[in-house]
Amino acid sequence: MANAEKQDRGQLRVDVEECKGCGLCVEACPPKVIALGERLNHYGYRTAAYKGTGCTGCGICFMACPEPGAITVLRVVNRVREVQAVSVGASECASS
């Protein structure tokens, strides 16, 4: 539980070969966690880059971006997972 709270609600991936560096996502992002990067890509565009933290997963940058797949937004899903108290190897031995 504590682990999940530390996580950002969202994550952002930018395809630097598809991004044309128009900057609309930078303008659109409500928490302002996108900036144009320093490096030029293969086509000479200074492409969008996620600052690394603070994404809320709202998806506005995706809608503002004119390229179909330049931005992918991910959102957190908390799953309950059964975790073995003992080591995996030991439990396998025990169940067999």
Place this chain on the structure above:
Amino acid sequence: MSSEMVAEYEVSHGKAKAFYERYERKDELQHQTHFCPGCGHGQTHKMLAKAIDELGIQDRTILVGPVGCGVFTYYYYDVGNISAAHGRATAVATGVKRSRPESIVIDYQGDGDLAAIGSAEILHAANRGEHITVIFVNNAIYSMTGGQLAPTTLLGQKTATSPEGRSAANEGYPLHVCELLATLEAPVYIERVSLGDNKQIMQAARAIKKAMENQVRGLGFSLIEVLSPCPTLFKMTPVEAQHWVRDVMEKTFPLGVFRDRTKEAQPRALPDAAPALDRIPQILGVASEDLPEGNPAVHDETGADLNLAVRVAGFGGQGVLLLGEVLAEAGLDAGLEVSWLPSYGPEMRSGTSNCHVRLSRRVIDSPMVTNPNVLVAMNEPALRKFVKSVPAGGWILYNGEEFPADCEQPGVQVLARPFTEIADALGNARAGNMVMMGALLEMTGVLRDVNIDAALKRLVKNPRWTELNRRAIERGRELMRESRL
């Protein structure tokens, strides 16, 4: 064993499935669109693709693309695609929707395409209440061609063709398509949205989805106008262009819903599917024994590959078009590939008239006959007009006593006879065309009399001509045989 909350990430906003994985365009650029950075077409494309995904209609969507910057829809959308002539996307969409009523037909057009050259098409499609969804991307300028003034250009806006800015006195006022169409009875949904900021972008996506839903529900005509930035021709950065759309363009083109009859509109039941092919003769009232059968044994003395390209030319009223039509119909009866293309002036009589006929065993690429291997010239002007187009090895059938010496060409064979007088002697001068056709048939040897009879039966309804036509054709065959002796 215990349980624990684990944070995992799932894609919530990613590339729509309605887009191809890679685009079949220029080698190096198959992973990105052709749009300039910051182009509103890109955003609109994504909204449309998202709506297609969400409504689950990808396998029955047909997208009709425009001429303009949006022309390459077929590179991007993994749906049925048609590219229409400039401005005619609405007309094409009408035809597609009517012939495939179960499909979802999207008409995607820009302002130069829809509001200028296509203004008549959109007006009448809207007035008829065609069951299509129109996405109208308005960026107030002709972009693909380099930034000329569009009907939607704002007053005072500088373009390549209004360097001092649009003036009402010279170029008129910006055309308001939504307001114009909202005066009509038939449209079900008309809304103008914009790409000026986040809120507007989200509203635009909702509107586009609603317009698509309307069609899925069978409600009728929907149009969404999207005010869209063109950073390149506005000569602004993408962000400046976006703000300009919101702060300036919207003053001329106010956003909002101009028509919403989605609540009261009655969903249309799907029209009947097109009848099965074998029912068509019955519907047309044609007995099945009259239908041509694919005839594998086409009469062909040489056995060579057949490519007959005939130009028939003369005055209107001489039966020029009918001769061509009979030839083509007879070819059809013989199981050949045929084409018949008439070409005539506005006069119904006494003007010049000509037609192109092709008969082939292979698929015909073009119905145009530029270099006929048979020229049927029904008078001297027609002969002089087309004589040079006949290549060596070709034939000229000329309706005249004597073939003009200056029209002779090396390698071109000629049969010159007074066909009209010959027909007159047979009973009616108007059968001159049939005498000429008889000569043509004898010369080419590709069609049987049974094929010609079938064609005449279909094309010449009046039985009093049947006998004369038969005699005329036979006389023509004789003339050709005699000339070869």
